Amino acid sequence: MRKRSLRLLEEYGDVVPGGVHSNFRSPVYYERAKGSRVWDVDGNEYIDCVVSNGACILGHGDPDISEAVGEVLEYGLSVGLEGELGLKVARLVKEMVPSAERVRFANTGTEAMMKAVMIAREHTGRGKIVKAEGAYHGWYDDFLVSVHPDPKLAGPPNSPLPVRASGGLRRDVEDWVVPVPFNDPEALDRALSLHGDDVAAVIVEPVVFNSGCIPPKDGYLEAVREVTHKHDVVLIFDEVITGFRLAPGGAQELYGVVPDLTVLAKAIANGYPLAAVVGRRDLMEVTHPAHGRVLYAGTYNAHHVALAAASVCLEKLRDGGVQRRLRELTERLVEGFGRLADKLGVKARLQGIGGQFQVYFTDEEVVDYRSAAFSDEWAYRRFQGRVLREGVLMKPSYLFHHGVTYSHTEEDIDRILEAMEKGLEAVRDED
Numbered sequence: 001m002r003k004r005s006l007r008l009l010e011e012y013g014d015v016v017p018g019g020v021h022s023n024f025r026s027p028v029y030y031e032r033a034k035g036s037r038v039w040d041v042d043g044n045e046y047i048d049c050v051v052s053n054g055a056c057i058l059g060h061g062d063p064d065i066s067e068a069v070g071e072v073l074e075y076g077l078s079v080g081l082e083g084e085l086g087l088k089v090a091r092l093v094k095e096m097v098p099s100a101e102r103v104r105f106a107n108t109g110t111e112a113m114m115k116a117v118m119i120a121r122e123h124t125g126r127g128k129i130v131k132a133e134g135a136y137h138g139w140y141d142d143f144l145v146s147v148h149p150d151p152k153l154a155g156p157p158n159s160p161l162p163v164r165a166s167g168g169l170r171r172d173v174e175d176w177v178v179p180v181p182f183n184d185p186e187a188l189d190r191a192l193s194l195h196g197d198d199v200a201a202v203i204v205e206p207v208v209f210n211s212g213c214i215p216p217k218d219g220y221l222e223a224v225r226e227v228t229h230k231h232d233v234v235l236i237f238d239e240v241i242t243g244f245r246l247a248p249g250g251a252q253e254l255y256g257v258v259p260d261l262t263v264l265a266k267a268i269a270n271g272y273p274l275a276a277v278v279g280r281r282d283l284m285e286v287t288h289p290a291h292g293r294v295l296y297a298g299t300y301n302a303h304h305v306a307l308a309a310a311s312v313c314l315e316k317l318r319d320g321g322v323q324r325r326l327r328e329l330t331e332r333l334v335e336g337f338g339r340l341a342d343k344l345g346v347k348a349r350l351q352g353i354g355g356q357f358q359v360y361f362t363d364e365e366v367v368d369y370r371s372a373a374f375s376d377e378w379a380y381r382r383f384q385g386r387v388l389r390e391g392v393l394m395k396p397s398y399l400f401h402h403g404v405t406y407s408h409t410e411e412d413i414d415r416i417l418e419a420m421e422k423g424l425e426a427v428r429d430e431d
């Protein structure tokens with residue numbers, strides 16, 4: 001029953017285009033969320049697998065975070081000055097993240113990515129950006145290219161053409177972004193040999209979650225590091241989702257590859273709006289208010305509500321226990337799904353890491369954007385619709401990512417698998 005949700009969709013539509021404030025949201029309107037659960041405005045209960053697009057790592061409404069946030073409300077917000085919390089949380093980030101010699105906060109992943117690119121451009125005196133096809137780094141011109149391009153328009157897989165991912169971008173945006181296939185270091189080397197003298201930075205999301213869940217092949221990130229050193233370009237890790245999640249120090253800790261700059265967000269504050277640009281001291285110093293030339297500003301930067309949340313969240317993420325638990329839950333899901341797909345004879349796979357996952361309808365391992373894009377979208381939609389009816393919240397996009405939190409239990413995973421079994425049966429029966 002979704003009567004009230006449907007009415008809200010109509011009412012919203014009179015005020016808000018499409019009834020959502022972010023285009024990546026589906027029109028299910030929620031009333032509240034707690035732990036691993038979300039309740040919609042019709043009173044339906046879901047096991048949440050959207051988990052705030054990867055931001056919610058501990059579970060909804062963590063009581064310790066709520067208490068810390070409540071405390072800062074008492075002493076005044078947005079004063080236009082720094083307080084002690086800004087130092088405390090920056091120190092935690094520095095201690096946890098290998099590349100973080102220096103730290104500066106922002107509010108969203110997009111903003112922090114914009115800042116990182118400005119730093120790389122100032123440092124190198126060059127302008128172009130290299131990014132993986134299928135990766136999303138936020139909604140700004142510099143990276144809103146080749147996100148989910150139509151493969152028919154995107155050129156050959158090993159040297160893709162830039163394809164704009166939105167209207168309203170600068171006219172010459174294709175001249176500034178060079179897309180490469182993920183998991184292909186030779187293609188990156190070729191692209192840098194061709195454009196290297198103009199390239200400021202290579203941006204890499206170490207696991208491409210914005211095409212579902214595509215982990216790096218063994219040795220890929222090491223090769224990216226080597227190639228970026230060889231061509232003397234700045235390596236930026238977009239750890240907006242992987243940060244603090246794959247390990248306390250993020251993907252760079254797990255894979256042992258240290259970039260020059262890193263962008264962090266999402267799990268840093270369990271869903272409160274905080275992001276950070278961190279990195280090598282000499283690079284970060286270009287934002288120094290007295291002797292740097294890159295303007296680093298923002299009215300809400302290091303907002304105390306988000307910092308209070310982060311100070312508690314990072315303490316909980318620091319010793320690696322949460323990440324170990326997420327790994328166990330992910331393994332249970334991956335194994336359980338594999339057994340179900342085999343039993344039902346459906347060509348489907350669940351790829352997962354660090355509590356995040358995606359289901360692809362294909363019998364091939366998904367290693368880059370093209371292999372994700374060529375999985376069966378319609379089978380996924382049928383599956384997702386059925387899973388939702390079984391009370392598990394997933395998104396209709398076959399290239400989106402899902403997840404579980406520290407609050408999800410083994411029983412939750414088993415209930416998710418029961419719902420997925422129904423979804424797989426619906427796909428099998430359609431064939």
Ligand SMILES: Cc1ncc(COP(=O)(O)O)c(C=O)c1O
Pocket residue numbers: 053107108109110111113136137138139205210238239240241265
């Ligand atoms: C990998 C990655 N980078 C950057 C962003 C942009 O972050 P925000 O939505 O906070 O602007 C996102 C958002 O989903 C993301 O997943």
